[in-house]
Amino acid sequence: xxxxxxxxxxxxxxxxxxxxxxxxxxxxxxxxxxxxxxxxxxxxxxxxxxxxxxxxxxxxxxxxxxxxxxxxxxxxxxxxxxxxxxxxxxxxxxxxxxxxxxxxxxxxxxxxxxxxxxxxxxxxxxxxxxxxxxxxxxxxxxxxxxxxxxxxxxxxxxxxxxxxxxxxxxxxxxxxxxxxxxxxxxxxxxxxxxxxxxxxxxxxxxxxxxxxxxxxxxxxxxxxxxxxxxxxxxxxxxxxxxxxxxxxxxxxxxxxxxxxxxxxxxxxxxxxxxxxxxxxxxxxxxxxxxxxxxxxxxxxxxxxxxxxxxxxxxxxxxxxxxxxxxxxxxxxxxxxxxx
Amino acid sequence: xxxxxxxxxxxxxxxxxxxxxxxxxxxxxxxxxxxxxxxxxxxxxxxxxxxxxxxxxxxxxxxxxxxxxxxxxxxxxxxxxxxxxxxxxxxxxxxxxxxxxxxxxxxxxxxxxxxxxxxxxxxxxxxxxxxxxxxxxxxxxxxxxxxxxxxxxxxxxxxxxxxxxxxxxxxxxxxxxxxxxxxxxxxxxxxxxxxxxxxxxxxxxxxxxxxxxxxxxxxxxxxxxxxxxxxxxxxxxxxxxxxxxxxxxxxxxxxxxxxxxxxxxxxxxxxxxxxxxxxxxxxxxxxxxxxxxxxxxxxxxxxxxxxxxxxxxxxxxxxxxxxxxxxxxxxxxxxxxxxxxxxxxxxxxxxxx
Numbered sequence: 001x002x003x004x005x006x007x008x009x010x011x012x013x014x015x016x017x018x019x020x021x022x023x024x025x026x027x028x029x030x031x032x033x034x035x036x037x038x039x040x041x042x043x044x045x046x047x048x049x050x051x052x053x054x055x056x057x058x059x060x061x062x063x064x065x066x067x068x069x070x071x072x073x074x075x076x077x078x079x080x081x082x083x084x085x086x087x088x089x090x091x092x093x094x095x096x097x098x099x100x101x102x103x104x105x106x107x108x109x110x111x112x113x114x115x116x117x118x119x120x121x122x123x124x125x126x127x128x129x130x131x132x133x134x135x136x137x138x139x140x141x142x143x144x145x146x147x148x149x150x151x152x153x154x155x156x157x158x159x160x161x162x163x164x165x166x167x168x169x170x171x172x173x174x175x176x177x178x179x180x181x182x183x184x185x186x187x188x189x190x191x192x193x194x195x196x197x198x199x200x201x202x203x204x205x206x207x208x209x210x211x212x213x214x215x216x217x218x219x220x221x222x223x224x225x226x227x228x229x230x231x232x233x234x235x236x237x238x239x240x241x242x243x244x245x246x247x248x249x250x251x252x253x254x255x256x257x258x259x260x261x262x263x264x265x266x267x268x269x270x271x272x273x274x275x276x277x278x279x280x281x282x283x284x285x286x287x288x289x290x291x292x293x294x295x296x297x298x299x300x301x302x303x304x305x306x307x308x309x310x311x312x313x314x315x316x317x318x319x320x321x322x323x324x325x326x327x328x329x330x331x332x333x334x335x336x337x338x339x
Numbered sequence: 340x341x342x343x344x345x346x347x348x349x350x351x352x353x354x355x356x357x358x359x360x361x362x363x364x365x366x367x368x369x370x371x372x373x374x375x376x377x378x379x380x381x382x383x384x385x386x387x388x389x390x391x392x393x394x395x396x397x398x399x400x401x402x403x404x405x406x407x408x409x410x411x412x413x414x415x416x417x418x419x420x421x422x423x424x425x426x427x428x429x430x431x432x433x434x435x436x437x438x439x440x441x442x443x444x445x446x447x448x449x450x451x452x453x454x455x456x457x458x459x460x461x462x463x464x465x466x467x468x469x470x471x472x473x474x475x476x477x478x479x480x481x482x483x484x485x486x487x488x489x490x491x492x493x494x495x496x497x498x499x500x501x502x503x504x505x506x507x508x509x510x511x512x513x514x515x516x517x518x519x520x521x522x523x524x525x526x527x528x529x530x531x532x533x534x535x536x537x538x539x540x541x542x543x544x545x546x547x548x549x550x551x552x553x554x555x556x557x558x559x560x561x562x563x564x565x566x567x568x569x570x571x572x573x574x575x576x577x578x579x580x581x582x583x584x585x586x587x588x589x590x591x592x593x594x595x596x597x598x599x600x601x602x603x604x605x606x607x608x609x610x611x612x613x614x615x616x617x618x619x620x621x622x623x624x625x626x627x628x629x630x631x632x633x634x635x636x637x638x639x640x641x642x643x644x645x646x647x648x649x650x651x652x653x654x655x656x657x658x659x660x661x662x663x664x665x666x667x668x669x670x671x672x673x674x675x676x677x678x679x680x681x682x683x684x685x686x687x688x689x690x691x692x
Contacts, residue, residue, distance in 0.1 A: 129653060
């Protein structure tokens with residue numbers, strides 16, 4: 001009787017530690033409680049939590065596209081370049097009072113649409129070069145990062161869109177507006193369905209696990225790859241518009257280096273860099289984990305200059321812990337087989 | 340063993356002059372000369388003296404491109420070098436301001452870089468299944484984070500005894516010291532890569548890490564050495580950067596990793612590993628440096644260089660991957676088959692005559 005009970009506990013424990021999402025969620029809850037106590041109960045307020053999501057909306061949004069790209073075994077580091085280019089374009093459009101005659105709600109939609117289309121085109125070009133030109137993803141997107149960031153600087157011509165220029169448009173993303181949350185919720189819901197229950201999602205997983213096997217089983221690998229990078233581009237474009245809206249300004253150097261944050265959020269969420277492993281839920285948790293750490297540091301009493309150091313340590317710790325648990329799990333299953 | 344390395348060990352095919360020019364390095368030399376000519380046409384101030392005077396600003400990045408070439412040939416990547424530059428420059432600045440004699444400052448700076456590189460190497464060899472991209476991403480943020488914390492709220496520190504730095508920033512004849520440093524380092528790295536067993540091991544690891552391991556190569560040791568070298572060269576680069584900026588701030592060395600990888604890839608080193616040589620990377624590095632100087636002298640929006648580097652990168656890789664595609668290979672095979680058929684027919688006909 002007793003051995004059965006301990007066996008049950010052990011298997012329950014194994015389930016907890018074996019599943020990345022569950023263990024991550026537990027760590028998140030634990031961290032949340034600890035930070036809340038340390039900050040004297042100011043952390044779990046509604047305003048603070050919505051703030052966390054608003055400040056990290058861009059990372060969360062783009063991490064969805066990055067999930068797809070990483071699942072196919074690729075990587076996209078051009079996303080912030082695309083973001084800057086599309087954001088700068090609509091910023092300059094607003095500066096020059098384009099579409100000033102269109103009523104405001106429609107104008108907001110229009111600008112979002114333009115930014116998304118620009119992003120989609122950029123992503124499509126990436127996809128074509130990677131899938132048809134057989135260029136390795138990191139090199140292609142590295143080049144694209146330079147090109148689009150440079151284009152953002154060139155079209156801006158040393159000027160930038162100020163808060164006054166983007167007045168009206170910034171109402172969509174300003175504090176207290178529900179706009180960014182709606183975009184996030186819709187995007188996550190759509191991707192959850194897409195990755196779990198659609199043929200396309202299954203194909204992405206298949207390609208990531210084994211490209212050759214996927215090709216032989218009749219999946220058009222090139223087409224899926226192009227689609228994945230195009231989706232990534234579209235999300236980056238959308239994030240460009242969202243960035244202009246939330247931060248009420250458009251600068252050519254906006255969000256520099258953020259692509260690494262996006263990749264880090266995915267990796268913390270359990271997405272494998274070699275492809276084929278990772279879920280939407282994990283990505284969401286990874287993004288939230290990152291966001292909470294960022295928000296919690298000042299509350300715990302560390303100055304903001306410490307943020308990067310802590311961030312780096314967390315990324316390293318997560319990947320190392322992942323490898324160590326995988327090793328022990330493998331050893332355990334091997335030992336069981338021997339018996 | 341030819342495989343991905345594209346080099347057969349037992350047999351080296353003859354290379355005609357035309358083939359040498361048509362090879363990637365040949366094309367790079369032509370592009371390099373093209374850039375020089377273009378710079379001269381675009382502005383009268385693009386003279387050798389001016390170019391050499393402007394050079395130290397950009398030249399030191401090539402120092403990192405050399406070990407980065409090693410890393411890419413192994414099929415891996417290191418994106419923490421820019422942050423190592425930042426951290427070693429910061430440490431050197433603080434050490435110099437603390438009144439430590441300059442030679443010791445240099446040693447401290449190099450030791451910092453060495454330690455950072457060794458940390459990368461240690462993590463990657465201790466847990467070999469970790470992807471280098473994500474590990475060096477983590478250390479990238481950490482190294483810059485340490486620099487940020489030590490620089491404090493202002494985010495910058497200037498080197499007080501700037502006279503010391505002028506020793507390194509001096510010039511021998513028309514050439515800056517950094518130029519000689521790059522040439523000497525390049526010669527050493529090129530010889531190590533092409534003439535020593537260590538270089539062969541790098542190609543072997545890049546072609547097939549598992550096979551290299553079974554062939555008796557201590558993969559972990561080689562990787563550790565190479566990542567440590569990258570840290571050391573970043574520190575040397577930091578020293579030369581201090582001679583032009585006279586201080587460090589939180590953005591020192593930002594995006595260097597991308598510039599350096601761009602140099603290597605433009606120079607014909609494949610990121611998939613096992614392919615390429617440093618000679619190409621060296622010319623590519625000088626091409627990009629001269630392009631920067633040319634644009635700077637013409638007061639052209641310096642950000643245009645980003646677009647040009649990006650396009651160069653994509654196009655150069657696209658060309659090499661297209662020429663290796665099935666379409667071209669089939670045509671080449673067909674030609675070769677026709678040729679050999681002709682020869683055979685001739686050989687058959689001869690005795691009959």
